[in-house]
Each structure stands twice: as structure tokens, then as C-alpha cells.
Amino acid sequence: MSSSDIPKLFNAIVAEEHDGKVRGHLKQIGIAALPDEDILVRVAYSTLNYKDGLAVSGKGKICRKTPLICGIDLAGTIVESRSPDFQPGEQVLVNGFGLSETHDGGYSQYQRLKPEWLVRVPEPLALLDSMAIGTAGYTAMLCVQAITDHGISTKDGPVLVTGAAGGVGSVAILLLSKLGYSVTASSGRIASCGDYLQSLGAQDLLARDELARDCKPLERETWAAVIDSVGDKVLATALAQTKYEGLVAACGLAGGMALPTSVAPFILRGVTLRGIDSVMASQSRRQRAWQQLAELLTENDLRSMHDVQPMSKLEELAEQIVAGEIRGRVVVNVNE
Secondary structure (H helix, E strand, C coil): CCHHHCCCCEEEEEEEEECCEEEEEEEEECHHHCCCCCEEEEEEEEEECHHHHHHHHCCCCCCCCCCEECCCEEEEEEEEECCCCCCCCCEEEEECCCECCCECCCCECEEEECHHHCEECCCCCCHHHHHHHHHHHHHHHHHHHHHHHCCCCCCCCCEEECCCCCHHHHHHHHHHHHCCCCEEEEECCHHHHHHHHHHHCCCEEEEHHHCCCCCCCCCCCCEEEEEECCCHHHHHHHHHHEEEEEEEEECCCCCCCCCCCCCHHHHHCCCEEEECCCCCCCHHHHHHHHHHHHHHCCHHHHHCCEEEEEHHHHHHHHHHHHCCCCCCEEEEECCC
């Protein structure tokens, strides 16, 4: 396929300003609407993340310019390449790098991209598998690698995963359990998602309310490590409960930007607070994360925690994920 074979018009979710508010809407665009980058990809799948929900619904200031194609993830096949590093026919994925913020993103049947953003889909993953993992799973892997790199072993005690029913939390539980860690899953939806979290490998469940409270500077040492996607009081309490020289990997702010803590966990217990940024991570970190994801996760693993939805339903789905009504991972079929 070449650019001459591309339909005159194709579908995309484009963020535009309407009545003073920026929201994403399904519309048809042409190839000329895409940026002038070196790689043209026929997109097969994208994903729905919390940030995507904010961008499409207009409930968060994600898109820094308009019009802008939404979607922070994509996976597809190269159609044309002006780069010697990539050839037509190769299957590639992109996570972050400002997609849906400053650059056109993955909610489009075609996209032009910078070659330095691309990661080849590692075998044996298929395009669908790579987006069942997506930014959420890739971020979870960065968190898990931060824990293992810190030297925390399976014998050191349980690992707490907050926001456990979401995309990052779901994959984190699965990865940690496969590596032999004891996992405690914290969620505000234990009643409805408890069985799901245990099916992923969580050994214990903890209601979010037990963490989302005013905490003491130090509380009982409980967690060898923590993966937190919530922030605010949940993160503060997790820090206060982390064991001596433990590590807390912070990767999200679903509960808020604040961090009402003290220096006590850091100077009295030597706790490390490790920030995890998946958007601008180096290619070496990306390659390492995706390679380990391909080694650890099987198609059966991924099937248990993702659902495929058409791009035509994204406006509705965006409202649902912002409201906390979506469990696990949502893969977006951009061709439906």
C-alpha cells in the first residue's frame, strides 16, 4: 500500500473548540490533515487511558493546541518511510511522546510519525496484544522494573498496587504475580472488582478508604514496595506504611495532584519515592520494558483484562473512564 491507495477521507477523533470548550469528536479527515513526518502508519488499534478520557471528554486540559487528533497510543503497519531505520510492512507501536498533547495521536486510521518515536512490536506479540498492553501496561512494566532494579525481592514482603482495577493496576498485578511477588490490590471498587483482581493474581484486597485518609507521618511497616496511580492521600498513606528502604513507584494522579506527606518516611526509613514517566522515557528504557512484557505476558493473560471497542464509541467511553466506570484495559479498533 502507498499513500495513493489511502481513501480520500478516513476517520479520526479530533479535538476542536466548540462553545469555548475543547472536546474530541469523530470526523472524517484527509491525508493532508496529517503532520509532515517521515513514517506513515496504517493504524490498527489504539487504547483508552484516563488521559484519553480527559482529552476526548474535555474534562481535562490535555490537548495544548487545536485541532489535534487524540489518542496517546497506537499500533499499526508502516505504509511509507523516509527513514532508513524503518521499512514498509513493519509493525510498530508508539506510546506517549506528546501524542494527543502537542502532536497528533492514535485515534486515526492513518498517522504520520517521527521515526525516533517508534518501537517495533516485539515477537510474539500481535498488534492487538500490544495495545491490550498499551501505555498502561508499559507504564506498569516501568514500575515493576523500578522495584526489581531497587533490589526488592519476592521474600521482602507484599507489594501494594493502588488504583488496582484500572489499566496500570491490572497489568501491574499480573506482572508482579508472574514474577512471584505477593500482591495486595487496593481499589475503590472492591465489591464489584474483587474477583477480577484476584483472577489477575492479587492475594489480598484493600478498600481505597483505608488509604484515602489523613495518615500519621509513619505507620506500621507493611509494604516492601508500592505501585501507585492515585496520588494524594492514598500515596501519602502508602509512603507512611512502606518498609525500611522500600520503594514507591508513583505513576498517576487519579486521586489528585497533592501529596500531604512529611519527610519522615524518607529520612527515618530510607524510603525511595520513584517517579515513573512513560511519556518521554528513553528508547532504551522503552525497548527493555516492551521486551520483558513480550516475555512475561501471553495472549491468554491479556484476554482476561481487555475489551475491544470501536472508535465510533469513544465519546461515550471517554465519559465512562473519567467517571471510574471502566475496569481493566480498553483497546480501540480505529477501523470500526
